[in-house]
Amino acid sequence: MTMAALKTRRFFLTKETGMARYNPKEIEPKWRKRWDDDKAFLTSVDRSRPKYYVLEMFPYPSGRIHLGHVRNYAMGDVIARFKRARGFNVLHPMGWDAFGLPAENAAMQTGAHPRDWTYANIEAMKRELKQIGLAIDWSKEFATCDVRYYRWQQKLFLDFWKAGFVERRESYVNWDPVDMTVLANEQVIDGKGWRSGAAVERKKLSQWFLKITDKAEDLLAALDDGRLAGWPDNVRLMQRNWIGKSKGLQMKFRFAGGMISPDGGREVEIYTTRPDTLFGAAFIAVAPDHPLAQAYAARDKAVAAFIVECQKSGTSQEAIDKAEKKGHRLPIVVVHPFVAGRTLPVYVANFILMGYGAGAIFGCPAHDRRDLDFARKYGLDVIPVVLPPGEDPASFSIGDEPYVGPGSLYNSGFLDGLSVDDAIESAIRKIEGIGAGRASTQFRLRDWGVSRQRYWGCPIPAIHCENCGVVPVPESDLPVELPEVDASVFKTPGNPLDGLPAWRDVPCPDCAAPARRETDTFDTFVDSSWYFARFAAGREDRPVDKADADYWLPVDQYIGGVEHAILHLLYARYFARAMKATEHMSVEEPFANLFTQGMVTHATYKDAKGRWLLPEDVVIDGGKARRADNGEPVVIGPIEKMSKSKKNVVSPEEIVEKYGADAIRWFILSDSPPERDVEWTDAGAAGAWKLVARIWDTVEPFAGALKAHDLSMPPAAAEAGLRRATHQTIAAVTDDIEEFRFNKAIARIYEFLNVLKKADAADAWSRTEALSALVRLIAPFCPHLAEECWAALGGEGLVCNAVWPSAEAALLVRETVTLPVQVNGKRRAEIAVSPSADASTVEALALAEAEVRRHIGGLTVRKVVVVPGRIVNIVAT
RNA sequence: GCGGGCGUGGCGGAACCGGUAGACGCAACGGACUUAAAAUCCGUUGAGGGAAACCUCGUGGGGGUUCGAGUCCCUCCGCCCGCACCA
Numbered sequence: 022m023t024m025a026a027l028k029t030r031r032f033f034l035t036k037e038t039g040m041a042r043y044n045p046k047e048i049e050p051k052w053r054k055r056w057d058d059d060k061a062f063l064t065s066v067d068r069s070r071p072k073y074y075v076l077e078m079f080p081y082p083s084g085r086i087h088l089g090h091v092r093n094y095a096m097g098d099v100i101a102r103f104k105r106a107r108g109f110n111v112l113h114p115m116g117w118d119a120f121g122l123p124a125e126n127a128a129m130q131t132g133a134h135p136r137d138w139t140y141a142n143i144e145a146m147k148r149e150l151k152q153i154g155l156a157i158d159w160s161k162e163f164a165t166c167d168v169r170y171y172r173w174q175q176k177l178f179l180d181f182w183k184a185g186f187v188e189r190r191e192s193y194v195n196w197d198p199v200d201m202t203v204l205a206n207e208q209v210i211d212g213k214g215w216r217s218g219a220a221v222e223r224k225k226l227s228q229w230f231l232k233i234t235d236k237a238e239d240l241l242a243a244l245d246d247g248r249l250a251g252w253p254d255n256v257r258l259m260q261r262n263w264i265g266k267s268k269g270l271q272m273k274f275r276f277a278g279g280m281i282s283p284d285g286g287r288e289v290e291i292y293t294t295r296p297d298t299l300f301g302a303a304f305i306a307v308a309p310d311h312p313l314a315q316a317y318a319a320r321d322k323a324v325a326a327f328i329v330e331c332q333k334s335g336t337s338q339e340a341i342d343k344a345e346k347k348g349h350r351l352p353i354v355v356v357h358p359f360v361a362g363r364t365l366p367v368y369v370a371n372f373i374l375m376g377y378g379a380g381a382i383f384g385c386p387a388h389d390r391r392d393l394d395f396a397r398k399y400g401l402d403v404i405p406v407v408l409p410p411g412e413d414p415a416s417f418s419i420g421d422e423p424y425v426g427p428g429s430l431y432n433s434g435f436l437d438g439l440s441v442d443d444a445i446e447s448a449i450r451k452i453e454g455i456g457a458g459r460a461s462t463q464f465r466l467r468d469w470g471v472s473r474q475r476y477w478g479c480p481i482p483a484i485h486c487e488n489c490g491v492v493p494v495p496e497s498d499l500p501v502e503l504p505e506v507d508a509s510v511f512k513t514p515g516n517p518l519d520g521l522p523a524w525r526d527v528p529c530p531d532c533a534a535p536a537r538r539e540t541d542t543f544d545t546f547v548d549s550s551w552y553f554a555r556f557a558a559g560r561e562d563r564p565v566d567k568a569d570a571d572y573w574l575p576v577d578q579y580i581g582g583v584e585h586a587i588l589h590l591l592y593a594r595y596f597a598r599a600m601k602a603t604e605h606m607s608v609e610e611p612f613a614n615l616f617t618q619g620m621v622t623h624a625t626y627k628d629a630k631g632r633w634l635l636p637e638d639v640v641i642d643g644g645k646a647r648r649a650d651n652g653e654p655v656v657i658g659p660i661e662k663m664s665k666s667k668k669n670v671v672s673p674e675e676i677v678e679k680y681g682a683d684a685i686r687w688f689i690l691s692d693s694p695p696e697r698d699v700e701w702t703d704a705g706a707a708g709a710w711k712l713v714a715r716i717w718d719t720v721e722p723f724a725g726a727l728k729a730h731d732l733s734m735p736p737a738a739a740e741a742g743l744r745r746a747t748h749q750t751i752a753a754v755t756d757d758i759e760e761f762r763f764n765k766a767i768a769r770i771y772e773f774l775n776v777l778k779k780a781d782a783a784d785a786w787s788r789t790e791a792l793s794a795l796v797r798l799i800a801p802f803c804p805h806l807a808e809e810c811w812a813a814l815g816g817e818g819l820v821c822n823a824v825w826p827s828a829e830a831a832l833l834v835r836e837t838v839t840l841p842v843q844v845n846g847k848r849r850a851e852i853a854v855s856p857s858a859d860a861s862t863v864e865a866l867a868l869a870e871a872e873v874r875r876h877i878g879g880l881t882v883r884k885v886v887v888v889p890g891r892i893v894n895i896v897a898t
Numbered sequence: 899g900c901g902g903g904c905g906u907g908g909c910g911g912a913a914c915c916g917g918u919a920g921a922c923g924c925a926a927c928g929g930a931c932u933u934a935a936a937a938u939c940c941g942u943u944g945a946g947g948g949a950a951a952c953c954u955c956g957u958g959g960g961g962g963u964u965c966g967a968g969u970c971c972c973u974c975c976g977c978c979c980g981c982a983c984c985a
Contacts, residue, residue, distance in 0.1 A: 042937090255902065255980080262901070262981055269985080293985060306985090346983080372983040382985045390899080391983060465984055586980080691923070692910050700910070704924060711938095712923090718938090764911070768922035775922090841918040846966050848918050886965050892917040896965050 043717035045681025049805040053154055061821055064112045064158045066572050073109035074573050075101045076553055078581030078589070079116045082142040082164070083123065086149045087663060088621040088689065088701055089582070091673050095686045096618060096695055096763070097580050098155045102801040103758050105156070106825035112573055114556040115150070115157045117143050117164035120478045121545045128511035135477040139166055149674055154682045154804050156821065161556050165548035170555065171479040172500030173564035174547065179482060179493050180603040181231070188230045189491055192470060196224035201515035202474045223332060229481055229541065230468040233595045237264055237464045240594055243610060251614030256586040263587045265465025269294035270449050271379060272458025274305055274355035277364045282353060284316035289355060289367065292378030292463060296452065297444035298385040300433035301406035303396055305355055305367045305383050306348060310375035317351050324349060324369065331371040346395045347371045358457055359434055370395065378463050386423070393423045406433045407441060469592065471544045474516040476506065478542030486529035486536035495530050501538070516540055549589055550596035553611055570606035575613040583617035590615070616761055619698040621689070623669040625658035633668040660700050671701055683803035684710040690763040690802060712771070713806055716799065719777060720810040726789040728815035740787040746776045747791045748832035754798050755825070770798060794826040842867045843894040844876040852893070860887040867893040
């Protein structure tokens with residue numbers, strides 16, 4: 022026998038008896054096989070029972086599962102198993118978010134085809150996931166890169182296109198000239214491509230857009246009108262900020278003296294949320310991309326040079342923070358709409374964004390930080406028009422700080438004396454009256470660009486024809502399948518689909534002239550925007566079956582990381598609206614309840630040379646860490662999110678090997694509230710293993726108990742104390758699971774176990790009731806152990822099909838309550854009273870208590886506060 | 899800069915609606931069993947004082963409301979997250 026084998030065996034043996042203690046390595050696979058054989062978790066529509074759809078965000082098949090996955094799926098599994106036991110028809114599926122760049126990068130590095138790499142990863146991860154013992158209906162599994170999935174995505178896109186949800190338009194993109202691809206903003210680091218390091222260019226490309234801004238108003242409204250009551254406040258807030266609605270005025274400033282700009286214009290349109298400050302206007306500023314700026318740049322080298330300079334300064338956060346407000350004056354002035362004879366200069370300015378509002382503003386330096394900076398730099402007027410409450414109009418002036426608070430208008434003609442809010446309204450009415458503009462609502466949200474110049478994604482079903490323009494691929498020609506390519510094509514930069522004439526060149530479906538396929542593929546966020554509906558109602562002949570989708574949706578409980586709080590969750594909400602409009606389903610809000618779980622963290626380790634070390638290569642002894650191999654000292658670093666770069670990762674597979682799946686599940690849910698980060702420690706996992714063994718040791722001596730005792734009626738001699746503990750635990754654990762307080766549910770189970778162990782003298786009936794409840798209460802957390810215990814006790818069928826225990830109300834009320842008695846707010850004694858005792862009885866008992874008398878000796882009782890069932894407080898002076 | 903959250907023993911964390919602060923777990927310490935260790939079981943464990951009974955202090959700091967504050971209000975400090983030149 023090898024040392025390792027010996028060690029492992031010893032782990033599960035006790036010396037005295039030589040008997041095997043609970044051995045998860047044998048027991049866990051046995052029950053997983055049993056669940057499979059029994060098809061225990063297969064789900065179908067069943068209208069006789071209430072449905073419950075629990076879904077965890079599906080994983081990207083990177084190759085290995087990590088503890089973050091385990092935490093996510095363990096939570097969902099607890100809910101799924103709990104809801105099953107509560108009589109719901111539960112849908113709990115799993116699949117793979119399988120398109121995306123990492124597969125192409127792997128192809129570049131290893132020469133493996135993205136498809137082969139992806140499916141191999143799926144196989145490996147599926148095997149690991151299955152070891153966790155999840156109650157999943159694997160028959161519904163798919164990967165988004167399956168043609169059977171993405172062909173229906175193409176169909177949805179065509180439907181959306183027909184229904185007006187799709188638009189093709191030019192837009193600026195981050196273009197990496199070396200990799201010849203578009204980069205997402207997140208992939209641009211300090212103005213350089215994250216992979217190539219090349220300076221990123223801004224390039225105008227025709228791109229496909231989903232017009233999410235059309236739904237901005239409704240997406241926003243649903244956040245606050247109760248439709249998303251089951252979502253965490255912080256996620257709703259993040260979405261609200263992201264959508265970023267602001268109300269204001271869109272208005273035009275006429276050029277003075279009949280001037281005409283090089284592009285033939287006579288006015289410039291701006292957007293403002295502060296029309297009340299119009300009388301304080303000192304300048305107009307337009308974005309470098311603004312048509313007016315571009316028109317001047319075309320004939321004026323200085324303007325052109327300034328614009329180039331603006332574009333050079335990076336788009337990174339740091340660059341924006343540090344960027345100085347800069348402007349370049351255009352040879353044009355505009356007239357003030359209200360003040361005869363006043364004109365305002367027009368600048369191109371680096372801090373104006375073309376993408377927001379009108380791409381142009383009027384600046385009121387007195388009441389805006391940026392405008393003030395700009396005005397001070399270029400020596401423009403600073404005219405205060407909002408007077409802070411209590412300030413004297415004669416002496417109030419603006420120094421280094423603008424005034425942005427409330428107040429009353431002055432220096433403002435017809436607005437004088439109005440509050441800021443009233444003045445905004447009044448100014449808008451006036452501008453509308455003279456035909457110079459209108460009230461306007463703006464959103465920060467931009468339309469969703471879904472084009473990616475990549476191979477490993479769902480092809481966009483469109484064809485470009487010189488005669489007919491862009492035409493949809495006819496539905497009868499779907500799917501547009503990804504063509505076979507040799508893996509070597511990924512070594513050359515650019516989109517491989519561009520270089521495949523045999524695939525790319527097709528006749529136009531309308532006029533039959535030679536045409537080209539769209540070679541862009543969809544952003545992978547498209548794939549993940551409707552997978553939940555496909556799980557519930559997928560069909561071979563349509564994206565989703567409407568009746569089934571309407572039965573299962575919305576997802577009753579969605580669980581995932583908060584990093585998806587904005588993009589994924591917003592896109593999916595939009596997709597549901599589009600799918601409703603195209604009659605694929607009726608639900609608009611796909612996720613009724615959302616839970617965002619915290620991360621799994623671990624201490625980090627560095628050796629003397631500053632190299633990161635894996636936890637498995639470190640030995641901790643008395644708070645000090647050493648290298649396992651050579652004993653050199655190791656520096657214990659901060660506790661951080663597990664990441665490959667810092668090597669503070671622990672492989673779930675190894676932990677399962679060491680402690681079993683139940684112990685991992687138990688520990689990862691026990692230590693922290695689910696929404697917070699949890700620190701993975703080996704000691705904690707070992708502790709969870711101890712608990713698993715302890716439960717088995719508690720249950721095992723009473724094998725067959727469920728056969729020996731009929732639990733349907735308690736005998737007269739049943740022990741009230743243990744029964745009360747049993748039923749109080751049932752009530753508390755039920756509540757805690759319902760409220761996602763897994764850590765508290767687990768603490769309750771520990772307490773109950775402590776009570777159970779001390780109840781040696783308990784009558785066999787009460788003990789059997791307690792054990793039966795215990796096993797069912799732990800089943801969502803430790804499903805394998807629960808099955809083994811259930812079988813040992815002689816329970817009927819599988820515990821995963823057993824009904825959840827219910828608490829008897831009569832056993833939840835206490836016969837007596839212990840009330841603390843305070844004297845002047847300090848606890849001095851306790852009294853035991855009946856819960857129904859009236860205040861005067863309680864007061865008398867409290868005052869009779871010896872300790873109480875001692876503390877009020879010599880004092881006069883001024884007041885006695887009795888809070889029934891809670892506390893007594895005696896005020897004495 | 900704007901918005902949100904959090905701060906409780908050596909550690910993770912409990913504490914319903916303002917009512918016994920520290921449940922439960924981890925770690926540590928003591929004991930039993932053992933030739934010994936591991937495992938297991940029993941016990942102790944917020945700080946200070948006291949022989950003990952007990953007493954005092956204690957939820958980031960300061961102040962307030964209240965019979966009573968971890969919880970509510972004001973203020974300061976620290977940490978975390980989101981957004982960010984959004985007009």
